[in-house]
Amino acid sequence: MPPPVKLDNQFGAYNVSYKIENRSILLIRSYERNAGTFPAKDYTSFVDFYNKIYKADQARMVFVKKEE
Numbered sequence: 001m002p003p004p005v006k007l008d009n010q011f012g013a014y015n016v017s018y019k020i021e022n023r024s025i026l027l028i029r030s031y032e033r034n035a036g037t038f039p040a041k042d043y044t045s046f047v048d049f050y051n052k053i054y055k056a057d058q059a060r061m062v063f064v065k066k067e068e
Contacts, residue, residue, distance in 0.1 A: 001025070002059035010034060010042070011049045016056050025061070 004017035012033040019026045031053070038046065 001061060002056075005052070005056040007049060007052055009045070009049060010036070010038070011046055014049075014053050014056070016059075018061075029057075 001018045001020075005014065007014040012031065014031050016027070016029045019028065
């Protein structure tokens with residue numbers, strides 16, 4: 001499974017984690033955006049924050065059937 005991701009900064013907070021329950025995979029995702037006006041010098045950090053969210057949302061899982 002993909003590793004959990006936790007981001008928290010002036011732009012907002014994002015968390016994603018995975019849990020196996022019985023025969024199901026549970027994805028837990030939360031996203032909170034902070035309102036505000038940010039200086040232009042923070043633009044690179046802003047883009048980095050959203051790129052990390054995008055990358056976490058694109059994570060993939062590979063299922064392998066066990067031979068019994």
